Amino acid sequence: MDPVDLQSLVEASDLKGLLARIDRLAAADDWDTLVVLRDRCIEAVERGKQLWAVAQFTEYRLALEAPADYAGEVVKEGAGRFALGPLWEVAAAGHSWDELAPYLDEPRWRAFAAHERAIRGDSVDSTSIEADVVDVPLTLADWEPKYPVAEYRPDRAAFPERDLPEMQWVELTATPERVQEDDAAAALMDLAQVWIDESSGRGEARAVVGDARSAIRALGPSRVRLAEIDLQAAMALMTWVGASGGAYGRRRGTPVGRSGAWWALQCVLGLDEDAGAEPATLGIEAAGLNWFAWDPGDRVGGWNFHMAVEDPLDGLAWAVSAVDWK
DSSP states (O other), X not given: OOHHHHHHHHHTTXXXXXXXXXXXXXXXXOHHHHHHHHHHHHHHHHTTOSOHHHHHHHHHHHHHHSOHHHHHHHOSTTTTTTSSSOHHHHHHXXXXXXXXXXXXXXXXXXXXXXXXXHHTTOOOOGGGSOTTSSOSOSSOOTTSOOOOOOEEETTEEEOOOOOOOOOEEEEOOOOOXXXXXXXXXXXXXXXXXXXXHTSSOEEEEEEEESOHHHHHHHTSOSEEEEEEEOXXXXXXXXXXXXXXXXXXXXXXXXXXXXXHHHHHHHHHTTOOHHHHTOHHHHHHHHTTOEEEEEEOSTTOOSEEEEEEEEETTTTEEEEEEEEEOO
């Protein structure tokens, strides 16, 4: 690659030419030159040229496709901020833990990547990361699902969610008795908070004395589509929401979503932080809960999260509704 030719594309701010060059360099496994291109774009940004998107796209391609030593180098604070996903997740999608681990030094990104690889089925030694970065066990519990994970490609990404059963229309006639200042309702809403804070979303969650239908009614609708789901489907749905950034927000990653789902489950069960950290405790307690997916029908669009859960033993229920329009 002629350095002069490369620099001419940078000086001309030739976005089309630079993107084509990135594709050619990646196809040729010319990672050293791709790093040079990235560095020159960053330097040009400091001189006022609008090449930050090219620089970040270059880092994304390095994280996804380059050998692990190159991928590990771009997993750092501030890199790939506007990439299709957090670069630690991108790198973990394209490399095994054994490949990636020697090149991840920062404890936070190292732990996130380790949890991502464990979710994808990789064998990860828990002693190789700091345990307090992600506050859930590295190994999936036997009551957890196989979580849907991000699918990264050179030019796009997909974030599949778990399929839900067919829903049936139901009438909601109960007059709910609301519970104020409820931790579980707040935890359910926190899963989609990025949709509101960083995108165009809106949402709310309610806690009531009663059943799941009463909790949904407390949100306003009198007629919805409803289907009962199991704990695994509920955990997958909550994790998908917690991992996402919605339409325009920054994606947080599957391990972050899983941590949020564990916390929401823990709050629904009324367990304190220490008690809820034990997988066996959560699994046994969660067996007594009833979970539901629901939606208001034709008013749903974009990114949406509609779920309800009831605790028959305590006579309490919760429902959440969040939507982020594309």
